[in-house]
Amino acid sequence: MLRSAFTAFFRSFIRHPLYALLNLLGLSFGIAVFITLSLFYRFETSYENWSPERPHIYEMGTRYHFPGMTEDVFMSAMGGLTEEIKTAYPQIESTRDWSNPVIVHKGAEVYNEQIELVDGNFLTFFGVPMLYGDAATALADPSKVVLSVSMARKYFGTVNAVGRIMTLNDEEGLKTYTVSAIIADLPKNTDTKLDMLRLLTPQRTAMEPYTWHNWGSGQLEAYFRFKTPADASAFARQLPAFTDRQIGQKFGTDVTPHKILELVLVPWADKHLIDPKLKAAIISLGVVGIVALVLALINYVNLATARAGLRAREVAVRKTLGAPPATLRLQFLVEALLTMLLAFLVALSLVELSLPLINSAGGLFLKLDYQTDITWLLSVLGIVLAAGLLAALYPAFALAAFKPAQVLASSRTPGGGRMAGFLRVGLAMVQFAAVAVAFVLIMGFMLQIQHIQNADIGFQRDNLMIVQSIRDNAVSQAQRESFIAAARTLPGVSHAAIANAIPGDQSTSNSSNIVRPGQVDSPTLSPTVNWSIVGEDYFQLLGAKVLVGRVFDAQRGEDQKWADDGAGDKSRVYSVVISRRAAKDMGFASPQAALNQPARFNDHQVRIIGVVEDMRFYNPNQPIPPKLYLFDVHASYAVVGMVRYQGLSEPKMREQLRKLWRQIAPDVPFDVTSAADNLDTYYKPERDRTHLFTIGAGIAALIGCIGLYGMAAFNTGRRVREIGVRKVLGASAGQVVGLLLVQFLLPVALASLIAWPLGWLALQRWLMQFDDAIAMPLWIFPVASVVALLIALVTVAGVAFGAARTEPGKALRHE
Template structure:
């Protein structure tokens, strides 16, 4: 473009300041939304890509083929000794194991434990994960059993400005042990599922039960392959490997029940995050950003085509002076690219200003990488300018010079131009209405899962982590329980091997049914101690609870070969084939391990609302410290949660300072399951709100422009007897028609999108027509209010002034 073209653009923007502001402002807001949500998508899809050779690393998944079982499908954990067995059958295999990470251990200083992110790994860890080192050698640091590697931030926290290399620390993994700091690695970035500030060696001896048992889940196993083809070839050998190795624990043909799959490391985050639908959430928010940008572009095209007639005489004069169509198209495309560039700059400013608010709303820490964003915005401005400016440029270039110069007024595009603008409004508001429906459904669902019945009272409940730590011992654990029970405000105390937030252990087994062939359905089982059901306020639907008064309630009877009484959940009633809870009472199931049902309790949700509630049965163990695997304590209390939590912490730190205190309220432990959906809802709402705003700005600008073009028509209508109300109805109806038609686009789109999203929840709201009707009514009201001001002003114009207006 030459300086005359730039001057023409400048005069056009100055002459029509309002339309220029609407055009550039709407496009800038669209670019800002696209940029911010693009940064979010970039962050979520960048996990582990900072690692060298990340494309060669695979997580080993355990895949259960047990339809109807709560454990059906893939799991990111494997048996503890899986890698050992794989290396025996496949010599030369490169792999490593990781146990722990976030809150996986502690550091003892002066007898007081501080919880840290301790990960226990194999000596081969750096063969897979080449973490950047700040001091020392990572591989040599893990070569000896008492060597440890720590992060830069932890080194500064524990050793200050002194050299940490060679210093000793008492680190608790499975048990306390003195370690020598052999190296310092760089702090791991936020875009990593691997959270660790301390690396120590895995012990040689199995540290927990079932370490070598097929079907158990103890840690994460990673393998390295040079090419994806090599990984796929190895994966095909695994069913035969399972049949060779797992028969002893799982019976004949174990590969029909359990499988092993390889998941690329970069795909772990989107499949392993808490709750289902993480990948869907990222895709959805990415589409929101893209569609918001598209709405802004449509807004630009709509206003640009509407304004095209205002420059018709300029185009005609240029043609008379020798300009050809190609030159005109180049000029107007250049103007569109420059306008988009100005909007991109403004959008970048808006994104920078709005990013702190978005980070606060979404719990994020996004920043704008200017070295990447600026070139991308330049390219985006060119693409947007060409895409959004092509139609107006062609429309202007086709203006017939003679007809325009002979006419008393500039052409407005005729009926075809009006239809194009109406179609663009339909598209624009169709997406806006779909966004409003989506926002309403997301908000309703997230509120619903937060307030849904989980089978117990969440308020007034504190969860204290395991008392089964080897450093405590049973005698001290009994004293801790007695002291906690004696606290003022504690009304009940119970123990179990599972609790709110997923702490403890998760186990299942098949329950054979009398008279039915086969192993029977798979059910979760939970081992509870005294006070558990009182603490959670759970009352039986049918039958009774387990207690000390009935000898057969004691799970120890099962170990002696006798039958034992159990409770089952409401869902287990139908899973076991009973028609009602009352029918299940007194029935014995379990085959050679007879279990008699004496009570039915409500379903309990301890984990994410995305996960289905499992059919469950409950054992009873009178001694709260003899529970299977772990002991988790729950306290029911009255009063201020913070004050009570402080009292519990004081007791714990006084009696077991060598074990970190991780007590939290039930609401705090459940909050992490809702965090991702809350973040997605807030980001979706921000994007949707701005998309609707852009649509309203475009509609207002279009209404303002068309109203000005129809001033003479309005004057004639009023001269012929039309009232102001008639004029308002005419103008509002003209713009309301495409908004109403937009529902035909919005409703099917929103229905399919929201049905897919809600499918990721086990407990979900119904997709009521009220959401669709309400969104349409709101869009209609917004559209009416948007154009009403222009219509009222036009209707009040004096006919004599209107007829003289040009």
């Protein structure tokens, strides 16, 4: 039986190579898309798999229920949270990871790095893969540092750098540390950065007296480990009561603390996709892979039923010789299985060849490792074979159902009857409806991406450099101010300023309530504003639009903010600038109505001296937060330097700033980026996912074309004698071509119309995630239909013209 099936499979490929090739290509392309997007889905949903403790680890997040703030979970915790939890629940296992900047000294050179300040149990808590050193003792001594393989190679030129000395400069000053352990580099699918670690010491936490136990602040990542999910759930149920006890009446006597600040225990495995919009995007791309496989299987059913007539006499002869229908069905299912296996092998080759291109287009790090991925590949193969066999059931039963007498007595190749014809047309319509929907979404995606990248975001993003080095702890205030003053004199520089309100950087984010006279001062009722500290010329540098009033002036003493040590004059009125959104949230009818109005903010009296246009510094998917600006002529809190230039190229500007920096702060590495690059961290993921969707949709369209071409070739071949008769009776070649094209294109046109409401719903749902979304462009629906029709026209035109040119004598010749 098996030998017979192999023989029949081989002969079907040899005797009808066109249909066999079309079938194989359609299946291979669909399976290749399915494998690639399955690989992508697995990559995105398997973050932190490097840790054997992943199923048992949870991270503490915070959800704030203040007016005007989103309900998102922020994955950061108060520095002293684990200490307070340990006091209340001593049985709970926990650890912390606090990312800090550090300067590494290597001879005369200095380098910026990120160091993780962690608890002593961190390495054993996560089961970090160790290459050299003891995980239990590597972080026991504050003078020790743990490096990754990459860091060890970078600074020592070898992997085993245990015992070597490093000179580091961070908040605790310039010190030497001994390398105590080397850990393996973590894979790409991780949000955890473990390149350099040292012990979090009491000396370091003492430097944060105002924030370490300040409920509502977020400095670090706090992790907890539980033996079972039930233990984690039991602990999570106690968090509201714990929050209420610890916070007390800090938020007022009339509010319940946990209803304002909610602690959320998040499984570590879910952290990467905690953003519901990101999770929906990943799921959507996974669905694209499934759709591509379904379209390929539809294509297979179409071509298999079309080819049924070509094998009708084979079936009739075998039945005449005694073959039962069950045997024939089994043979055709085995042939389908072999076809799927061959298509899977071809698809793997296509994936291997295309992965570099896909990684580049989608900003990914996908790869196929046949040793570690063998279980996953076998599961994908099982899905493909199961789906393929399911799709092959109808063709197998249709072939086995042919009547020998009818087939052998007929001079015409049977086509499966009217039902098979309707099935083929219906499946082709499904294919091209999916293609049309894909075209609608592609055009909508591209228009939206173009819009958010070119839209007015309230400030000028071009020709703006951001000097990150200024906020390094090793830079003195005198050096900061000297650099900004000198930068203003550089050729091509129009403005330079210091601020911690930075385009594309949310590393410093503060929010507080603001209350107008006569309003209730309550965390649950008073509007919340995000506030930042800016220096001189900040708004002029950004090109921000002043709607009403003025911006800060260093010559006006009332503009200077209060001292951060709590000794500020509580009776004095300080000047603030707010954004349009803040004016609206505060209840003002217009920006003009907010001018010169008093308010209470952060326990100080303030007066609004100006209102500026909203500026989109962050994610385009999220609303622009209401903003309040404070002025500090000597700003130093988490500030960066910003330089506006014109008349010279970006590389030349970078070089000018680098030379100036080396003159002023030679012991601190120079770190500069453009505002456009900073902002692109928010826009690039959307572009990358759009590229992936476009590639998948393009291949789906190709699969549809393959199916349409095969169906057109089959139907045209069945109408050769009809075409010959028509030409003998006077029909021109153009009339014959028109007849055939109408037959083939009519289902495509109907499918395109069916796709309009589906495309509208899908695009509308996608656009809802953006705060600044384009209006639904209705013109893309007919354009998508026209594109689908043109693709179909090009696909079947060659077949139609070939049939129309056939000489009547040859067409009517009978064997």
